[in-house]
Amino acid sequence: MSWDEFGLIADHFRPLSLGEPGAFALTDDAAVLSAAPGRDWVVTADALVAGVHFLADDPPGLIAAKALRVNLSDLAAMGAAPRAVLMTCALPETLDRAWLAAFAKGLGEDLQAFGVVLAGGDVVATPGPLCLSITAIGEAEGGRVLRRNGVRAGDILAVTGTIGDAAFGLDAQGPEAPPELDAPSRDFLIGRYRLPCPRIAAGRILNGLAHAALDVSDGLFADIRHLAETSCVDIVVDPARVPLSDAARAWLALRPADRERIFTGGDDYELVFSCAPEDFADIAARLDAEGVRATAIGRAETGQGRLYRVDSGERKPVEGAGGHRHGGENGREG
Amino acid sequence: MSWDEFGLIADHFRPLSLGEPGAFALTDDAAVLSAAPGRDWVVTADALVAGVHFLADDPPGLIAAKALRVNLSDLAAMGAAPRAVLMTCALPETLDRAWLAAFAKGLGEDLQAFGVVLAGGDVVATPGPLCLSITAIGEAEGGRVLRRNGVRAGDILAVTGTIGDAAFGLDAQGPEAPPELDAPSRDFLIGRYRLPCPRIAAGRILNGLAHAALDVSDGLFADIRHLAETSCVDIVVDPARVPLSDAARAWLALRPADRERIFTGGDDYELVFSCAPEDFADIAARLDAEGVRATAIGRAETGQGRLYRVDSGERKPVEGAGGHRHGGENGREG
Numbered sequence: 001m002s003w004d005e006f007g008l009i010a011d012h013f014r015p016l017s018l019g020e021p022g023a024f025a026l027t028d029d030a031a032v033l034s035a036a037p038g039r040d041w042v043v044t045a046d047a048l049v050a051g052v053h054f055l056a057d058d059p060p061g062l063i064a065a066k067a068l069r070v071n072l073s074d075l076a077a078m079g080a081a082p083r084a085v086l087m088t089c090a091l092p093e094t095l096d097r098a099w100l101a102a103f104a105k106g107l108g109e110d111l112q113a114f115g116v117v118l119a120g121g122d123v124v125a126t127p128g129p130l131c132l133s134i135t136a137i138g139e140a141e142g143g144r145v146l147r148r149n150g151v152r153a154g155d156i157l158a159v160t161g162t163i164g165d166a167a168f169g170l171d172a173q174g175p176e177a178p179p180e181l182d183a184p185s186r187d188f189l190i191g192r193y194r195l196p197c198p199r200i201a202a203g204r205i206l207n208g209l210a211h212a213a214l215d216v217s218d219g220l221f222a223d224i225r226h227l228a229e230t231s232c233v234d235i236v237v238d239p240a241r242v243p244l245s246d247a248a249r250a251w252l253a254l255r256p257a258d259r260e261r262i263f264t265g266g267d268d269y270e271l272v273f274s275c276a277p278e279d280f281a282d283i284a285a286r287l288d289a290e291g292v293r294a295t296a297i298g299r300a301e302t303g304q305g306r307l308y309r310v311d312s313g314e315r316k317p318v319e320g321a322g323g324h325r326h327g328g329e330n331g332r333e334g
Numbered sequence: 335m336s337w338d339e340f341g342l343i344a345d346h347f348r349p350l351s352l353g354e355p356g357a358f359a360l361t362d363d364a365a366v367l368s369a370a371p372g373r374d375w376v377v378t379a380d381a382l383v384a385g386v387h388f389l390a391d392d393p394p395g396l397i398a399a400k401a402l403r404v405n406l407s408d409l410a411a412m413g414a415a416p417r418a419v420l421m422t423c424a425l426p427e428t429l430d431r432a433w434l435a436a437f438a439k440g441l442g443e444d445l446q447a448f449g450v451v452l453a454g455g456d457v458v459a460t461p462g463p464l465c466l467s468i469t470a471i472g473e474a475e476g477g478r479v480l481r482r483n484g485v486r487a488g489d490i491l492a493v494t495g496t497i498g499d500a501a502f503g504l505d506a507q508g509p510e511a512p513p514e515l516d517a518p519s520r521d522f523l524i525g526r527y528r529l530p531c532p533r534i535a536a537g538r539i540l541n542g543l544a545h546a547a548l549d550v551s552d553g554l555f556a557d558i559r560h561l562a563e564t565s566c567v568d569i570v571v572d573p574a575r576v577p578l579s580d581a582a583r584a585w586l587a588l589r590p591a592d593r594e595r596i597f598t599g600g601d602d603y604e605l606v607f608s609c610a611p612e613d614f615a616d617i618a619a620r621l622d623a624e625g626v627r628a629t630a631i632g633r634a635e636t637g638q639g640r641l642y643r644v645d646s647g648e649r650k651p652v653e654g655a656g657g658h659r660h661g662g663e664n665g666r667e668g
Binding site for chain 2: 022024028029030031032034035037039040041042044045046047048049052053074075077080084087088089090119121122124126127129131135136137138140143145147214215226230
């Protein structure tokens with residue numbers, strides 16, 4: 001790609017910043033964001049690499065939206081209200097202006113959908129694959145956030161939505177896909193992988209009602225283990241209660257051996273949370289009013305950070321992280 | 335590189351977060367930063383790619399420090415006090431633990447030197463070159479920042495430090511280096527390229543006294559043009575007054591034809607600022623007390639965003655951006 005980066009930014013990215021006067025239309029060295037009294041800032045950053053976190057020939061608008069959404073999902077898991085993002089793009093020379101226009105269009109539509117503005121960033125060239133990094137900035141009342149380490153013995157453990165769709169959605173694009181799978185189920189699963197829905201409204205409801213939360217990105221069991229470890233409790237999960245979509249059920253009917261992918265696959269970006277048993281019905285009703293289903297899948301016990309599963313009444317420790325690696329090595333810092 | 339990313343983060347990056355309780359030791363989905371009353375936030379992000387912005391075999395600690403410093407330089411140019419950074423690293427599989435340990439050590443030492451903590455980020459694998467992205471977060475009293483668009487007709491235009499060192503420092507590592515150049519000059523120039531010094535104290539002094547500022551990253555003339563364009567004034571620069579280091583003079587004594595590199599090379603990360611003529615002596619004295627030399631190199635006139643140079647009394651427009659491209663395409667958003 002041979003372009004004038006300043007022109008590119010003016011054409012494609014400047015319009016995405018116009019909701020925030022302090023972004024100075026992306027013409028300055030940095031942006032200024034005023035802090036509302038009593039509100040603290042919640043910040044997170046994630047990187048995505050072509051061929052590792054998405055497919056290089058995925059539609060550019062979807063790549064942009066996914067990069068945004070995985071970051072907003074981290075804010076959702078903390079119960080924060082998203083406000084602005086900064087994005088750096090390392091772009092291969094092979095990309096053309098049409099690709100970039102579609103990328104910026106998808107980003108802009110998604111930013112608008114979530115009420116977030118682009119406050120800054122950087123565009124550079126790379127001889128390697130497309131590499132995106134987004135920092136998401138949210139706000140929380142008086143610094144009150146949903147931490148991972150708040151699970152208490154006796155808590156119910158629950159998830160939003162359905163689990164495992166994204167893992168099958170990834171597989172559905174490769175040679176592992178069962179050819180008999182009906183097209184609507186296949187499309188649904190691929191959509192869940194390509195375009196996760198950050199549970200922002202759910203996170204804000206849970207903030208103050210739930211004891212702990214995180215988003216399912218590394219894999220259900222790996223992520224629940226993070227809750228158990230940081231909270232110093234044992235968690236017991238009933239795999240039979242993990243909620244599945246109709247499409248995931250259709251996949252499993254054809255491929256029963258893939259059942260464990262539900263628990264080890266990642267990228268669903270649903271929330272796992274814990275709460276007092278007496279609060280669960282109220283929380284579930286409030287989430288339901290936002291169109292989000294909550295399903296209890298286990299409980300926490302006094303312990304030392306271990307994860308157990310109960311299959312047909314038999315309790316077994318879950319060994320190893322069982323974590324999804326996005327096709328490569330992957331981890332999360334903050 | 336085959337590693338456990340969570341272990342890697344715990345070993346190498348967690349210690350860098352411990353100055354900020356709201357970073358939760360990098361164990362949560364996001365960090366919480368409390369806002370001091372009356373202070374707004376200044377945010378900026380830059381990406382650096384191996385082979386484009388630094389050499390892949392540069393010492394890892396220096397790569398980390400440079401990535402940090404180019405971001406802190408953007409905060410300096412706004413007159414903000416740096417507080418925290420988030421960093422995402424896309425790491426090639428070929429890097430080993432020793433490389434990463436040295437990288438984290440260099441980052442940690444530099445974070446400490448600038449009083450900044452690591453508040454979060456992400457570590458992912460890439461089949462391509464090392465790609466780093468840093469978001470820097472600073473604070474400014476009541477949102478008062480140094481903008482680019484504040485140059486007024488009649489202002490003096492000045493720079494901190496010396497200009498052109500980084501361009502020669504880049505050249506000094508390639509076949510263009512004059513073999514007769516003395517080793518101390520060569521080392522000085524390479525050091526200026528590899529490890530820029532963000533002018534944070536200078537920026538904070540200038541904030542409120544100067545009318546506008548930015549940092550010299552794309553090239554002196556290209557950056558001054560940004561000031562002229564965003565401020566809608568003409569700027570006239572006297573190239574003979576641009577301050578040079580002894581090492582840059584030594585280079586030019588051997589290679590007089592390289593003189594234009596002073597004005598078109600980038601990466602010096604000095605500040606260019608404008609101020610009222612009657613304020614310059616006071617500003618220069620305050621900067622001098624911090625060990626920073628300020629040199630007047632031009633003036634602003636009523637106009638329409640053009641840049642002129644005066645050589646031997648003859649005024650000529652400077653055509654084209656004359657911008658440095660870090661060996662590749664590059665630009666800056668925010």
